[in-house]
Amino acid sequence: MSAPFAPPGLTLLERGWLSSNNILLHDPADPAAPAVLVDSGHCTHAAQTVALVHHALAGRPLGRILNTHLHSDHCGGNAALQRAHRAPGSRGPVPISVPPGQADAVRRWDEQVLSYAPTGQRCERYELDGVLPPGVELEVTGQRWDVLAAPGHDPDAVMLFRSADGVLIAGDALWENGFGVVFPELDGIDAFDEVAQTLALIERLPVRWVIPGHGAPFGDIPAALARARTRLAGHQADPRKHARHAAKVLLKYHLMEEREQPWDEVLAWAASTPLLASCQARAGVAGPLLDFATQLLEDLVAAGALGRNGAENAILRDA
Known part of the structure; x- marks a missing residue:
């Protein structure tokens, strides 16, 4: 029987639809150090997100918000959290970093590029501070996380991997029973191969636990990858x-x-x-x-x- 999911310095706020899961990263050795939140759920649940994050912080300041990608269910709580939290040592809102591919669209708040207009979905505008370039290593709350490109479901999506204990924050690149809709394909852009490449990348990593964008964390990575590939094969065939x-x-x-x-x-x-x-x-x-x-x-x-x-x-x- 595998050990229970209890990685140090990580609090998972498992959410129901529409919201994505929220992951709070914090320094277990320093309760006063600023924490970092990965993904913020949907705007319809923003008040609940603010309350859940406030409780999970347990008195810590919120130092930064990171988004794995910019679909409305993953960044819809950004604006509410910026209203609720100031940047440590600053009067400005808590800073937010996003994958670089859509950073300019966020700054201009181009709802066409950001997908909210084409999908008929809502997302409240927020202030952008920085980007999460794939290939860099982040020092977050005393731990090192690798930023990995995860195209397919979204062409600009990233994942975060902590090699010290094999924790992968996968966003919608891999769920326990599949992955998110491959949106580029709906615009006539070939992206099923990118899904396959992202799954292959996950398989090459020494992953012990996946925290998906939706659903509970899971540790049987080969079984999840097999199910994802079966689903992908079905999409490619039809x-x-x-x-x-x-x-x-x-x-x-x-x-x-x-x-x-x-x-x-x-x-x-x-x-x-x-x-x-x-x-x-x-x-x-x-x-x-x-x-x-x-x-x-x-x-x-x-x-x-x-x-x-x-x-x-x-x-x-x-x-």
Whole structure:
């Protein structure tokens, strides 16, 4: 039986959807030293994130926030945390570092480049301080972490690896049962091979524990990689199925943002969401986008992934 997950200087705040997990890195030998937070969840859970982080800090200052990538469920709490915490020794907000590929878009707050406009998702603007270049070694709370490129799910994503005890903060590059939607593919950009390269990189590392972007940490790395590769092979064999799956994910995410919404309002959102139209095209489905969205919603209700009350204009709820 493997040892329980208890790496030193690390507190995992395992979150439910929509929010990503939050990982607080701190110096176990110095309770007064500033801590570092990796990923901050979704804006709809921002108040809860602030409260959870405050409790986990246990009196420590928050020294920096790092984002593995900039999807709305991983950085949506940034702004709220910046309002709640000042940089140690400064009047300014707690600093934030992101992967370099989208740093300029954050500074300009270009919601098209940052994916929030195409996906129809929300994220509150925050102030950027620095970047997390792949290939560098970070000294974080007395521990060394390697910043590793993890393209595939997101072309600019990074992972953090602590070789001293084999802990990998993987973001959405590897979950216990797969990985996140391969978003570049929905824009016609070949990225399945990048997913394979990222999985190969993880396999080469002496990883003992993976902290995924969503779900509990896990230690059976070969089994998780095998499941991920099986899923990837399915996507490569049938990209249309991947696109249809991605469309359902977008709809579920939207309903988790709203919590409940009349059916016709969901369809109005679908009609105004460019990436959903891209999913339809990549899925090879002809006809109006509203017909495509309606069929997906009906499939999700039939599968029990969504709830529905009453007649055609009733309220939809995520189950």
